[in-house]
Amino acid sequence: MLKSRPFDDITSWKYLAAIHGIEEVVWRQFGWLAPDEHEPDTSEYLDQDRNQCQHHNWYFFPWHRGYLSAYESIVRAAIHTLPDAPDDWALPYWNYNDTAVANPRLLPQAFATNSWPDGGDNPLFEPRRFGRGDGVVVIRKEDVDLKAALSDPDFEGVRNGSPGFGGVRTPFQHNAERPNEGLLEQGPHDPVHGLVGGYLTGTDPRDWHNLGLMSMPITAGLDPIFWLHHANIDRLWEVWLNRNSNFRNPVLKSWLDGPSGKRRFVMPQADGSRKEFAPKDMLDTKAPGLNYLYEDISDPLSGQQRLNLRLVLLKTLMDVPGITDGLEVETMPKKPTVELLGANSKAITLGSDPSATVVRTDKPTVRKLTDSFKLSTFALRASPEPDRVFLNLENITGENDAAIFDVYVGLAEGAVAADHPENRAGVVSLFGISESTNIAKPHGGSGLSKVIEITDTIDRLHLTGEANLNALPVLIVPVNDARGISIKRVSIYRQST
Template structure:
């Protein structure tokens, strides 16, 4: 029977048995040298390692013996971001970690069915808080708590971790029916754009963008005053924080949620994904409980109950409101004279995304500082007019809104900077041609710059092109269509910093653009 990963908030208040055993197991791994494939630091370095950062944070001593170069080249700096391999790679990584911790727990006399809990922060107001045991400096017996880290500063830098409900909105990810997307202006997909092996990519998929990136930077943050970076804000230090693993267990769970919530949602069927990453090139490999290499490909990660994974989640129900009514309406549509049958779903899932069409863009890069910044975009009236004619207002078709064929995306391209903890809320306003008034500013999402520092380096994999974020803004265009003013001339995008951002952070957005994508 598969081991069951449970919501950490369902384990009881305070030190539940599962968390106490987790702390003890982590403590065992933390005592092992970094040369041990099953040690805490070796496992963290698989996700990413920056030697100067590790040394400054006290996780690596100067001149400390490291694993062989062969081991480093095989295992370290392997995490997949901004890629359609994001979810399957992290699934294998978590499975390796969970099994190694479980063996340590069993060695201490603990339960053989221990499983990694997950942090479901979308449940209610309480679950927005960091689980309390991670903030305790000691265990119930007075020993040092292995789950506590000093470099966990929270969204305001004061050491208190409380997430913002608006910035962990699951709807954009869970309502995107394409697993894989592209980097051409349209949807990046639920799981990320089609790529090869990408330790650092460019465009975050919907789930990676939100809630994944925001939770990372909100937990880690920067210390008030000194602006010392928290561990979770940088991919090269994130896995040193024990809460990392509960966060990624939840991200892994949301993959199952997405697959189950709608018949249109399917994993890719191409060999480039199933057998990925393609060779020649670097493959995926993690340690077994004995420290031996465990190479895997994506197809090995699709059934969590398979013997090499052997786990399930206690709850994979759909968290979006109104889901039952939506599903009933969808079933009615499927029974209509032109049903969306299984064959049609399969054909759609196997087909490539339709190309995205540029509607407009701003004319220069913009700097994001500690103040609100706004940039105008000139839109092509002919293309925009065609779009507005095609859109159906959600007010008239709420049950099928998320299945609309016409989508509009705001692209924030080539974001560079050196503050991984930065988060911005993004607003759009739509002045109507020939009128002084406009629709009220619309909040369209938040962006968190997890990994931007390394992605901005000229020595990075993509030559310092930075990261890009895509926000769907179809809702905004739907509202304008419903207002009876279907012709657009301009659009304004406003960035509001919600974390400590300074001019010296050098955060810039190379281009702000709007694309239409549809069948």
């Protein structure tokens, strides 16, 4: 029903998708605009509604919750015009980490075939959903791993160090203009986009003509599976909050009230009106403006938390009479300090084969890092934990939004990456790279930057002596076609408290 409505109807499928992102030439090429059809020319659409989505910033979660809520209410209103319509229809979510089903990472069956059982056309099927290239979606377990995101205790992150669960502080930011992407947005959000959209087999993915809808922010909202994917991302926000009472949303006015300036968050309503909202309006899913609960926000990590060895040891020692007499015990948390450990010497250009580089580090700084791993150096301190270590892939540029690659750290020369999963640091998806590379876009040209925590890997390599921490090998292994992708610098930072 929404697809049959004209573009200038703010409750239409096209209008809602354009709120997330639109490039008219791309939509026209993909058949979403008729030859004589154009975008609405109202000031509300041009100045406020279109290209509004928030990515790579700390507004990612609340903005998308407002977007989902608007979509759900509009679809529900349309459903209620049908005979025998259910009163309790709600937007479902695609839980690709569900352990109760045989293969949760398969595309839901209702979206996978182009016809209904009765032979009618299936409006949930999208032919420009290329997956691995032939329309089959293949998502590996590691592509949707939740450990990094759900284990991080902070919503707001810091640049070059942990980006936090929810991202680094920014103003209104429509696309990936600055490297401030939170951990859950980095994964599983980004990889699912790239793996579902993909690109057509036998074509060049550097040409947007060959990409699937979900691969690019400017077309992702046109694919019906987009909404189930983002409903799950929204659910995982609730999962993170539910895991630990210390995991909390920001309380800063600059987050709660949303961005200042002329661009505000505004969504169409089912009655054809428009309504502004702020992150503070999106915090309680049971509130009248949202009015929903997820059936499952249980902990998929079974309570696993970042181990706070310093606090464990302090509490143990405090129980020993006299052992802490005369000692100053640090109890107040400090803002994290981020320090460069080292970087490689030149840019990397990716291809179809793995690409290797070496990060050479500063010896005194590495010594500070490894000292923090030794229990004797922090046994009487109550700062949160030993140093954390982060690999930064800086200024990644290219034109393939569907590109995905794995990153390995500390592999011995000649080692086969697949034989050493313990050295795999993480997966990187380049959803949004073409916009961030395009110098014609606001803040464009600098590309994407990605941050991967490698603390456990570095600690293991230090303890076993398997790698020289002063010259650390990094291997980039493409999952699909990564031709033309350039990484300006690979760097490593230590984050201390």
